[in-house]
Amino acid sequence: MTRLQTVVRWAGPILWLTLALPPVRHALESTLTLQMLVQIPLLALVGWWLRPFLPDRAVKVLNAWNRGGISGLLLASFAAMIWMLPRTMDSALNVPWVELAKFTSVPVLLGLPLAVSWPRAGFVVRGVFLVEATATAFRLGWLYLVSPQRLCSNYLLGDQQLAGNALLAIGAAMSLLLAWKLMWGHVDVDGSHRRSHA
Amino acid sequence: MSVLRTLLASLLVLAAGVTALSASTDGFRAFTSETARRVAVREHPRDLPPVLLQTAQGRTVDLASLRGRWLLVDFIYTRCLTYCSVQGNEFARLQDRLAGPIADGKVLLLSISFDPTHDGPVQLADYQSRSKDRGAGWIAARPTDTAGLEALMRGFGVTAISDGLGGYVHNAAINVVDPRGRLVAIADWDSPQEAEQVVLRGLAR
Structure with missing residues (x-):
């Protein structure tokens, strides 16, 4: 293995440790927008990058229970839902075990299942997942934007509205991307069949 | 076989996911920490x-x-x-x-x-x-x-x-x-x- 390959292989743990450094942690938790749209997605990326550490045998067993990536994507969706709640993001700042739960469950139950399942998902499963993710961004963005009350005791109302606007922008970008992909992109409708034999 | 196993796994994930969501919202009542604080005090005076x-x-x-x-x-x-x-x-x-x-x-x-x-x-x-x-x-x-x-x-x-x-x-x-x-x-x-x-x-x- 070359030096570069070694670094790439360890990118997940390195990123995890970087995010866990107290100054980085505090900076990324200083606003709701940063925690929700930077820190948590980066923790999920850590999990995605943990994929090479799964032994081949384990992947084989998992695949047998994860046709089309459906059960894995379902798991990732639930993990994402829990870390989208104002309450969990709020208490991560005050309660150490909640913070620990975030730093472990987001990589292991969100990022890693995504990495294992996404390549196995076919056109329909991917479509459902992406459309639902887009709709969630709009719903959540709208909620954060119009709520007259602070949903997190640790964050200011203006910050909450900023997060709302950012979510709406993400939802809009995802819609455009999906539309572009459907109209002009290469859509691999039969991908699931080909991959399920692999 | 893998269809049935995936169905079973998905049902298990669904059950665990709903349980976890329910636990982290006090039974779908508290979605913010402020509501959670009020529910906790009402049920367990401090x-x-x-x-x-x-x-x-x-x-x-x-x-x-x-x-x-x-x-x-x-x-x-x-x-x-x-x-x-x-x-x-x-x-x-x-x-x-x-x-x-x-x-x-x-x-x-x-x-x-x-x-x-x-x-x-x-x-x-x-x-x-x-x-x-x-x-x-x-x-x-x-x-x-x-x-x-x-x-x-x-x-x-x-x-x-x-x-x-x-x-x-x-x-x-x-x-x-x-x-x-x-x-x-x-x-x-x-x-x-x-x-x-x-x-x-x-x-x-």
């Missing part, structure tokens, strides 16, 4: 920490020594220029609404400053007179040391964060403490009738 307070008159009282009557407690900082500056007026209004029980020594209102370095007896007395204190049954006070302040913030679940303009934003509320010294309910800061109801129901029992 004993208050013994904390020494200095009042606007300069006297020192132990929070524990105020037992034996209903306490309505709010957390304030006297420099507040936004909505929290109205908290005092709401307490003055409660003095009117609960005038009877207050005269009988059954109810006491208590405003505690979470900004004790700035809020001394003078500022607290000024806060009360600005809020049109009716003169009976309302104590404004500050914790005498940092440990006391921290114990109060933790005990009541108060979070105050900087508003970036030299002031604070905090989860203002009216905390109801029963005669046994337990925090039993938390009402909206701008809804004194809600806190009043809890007290009157308690007194009627």
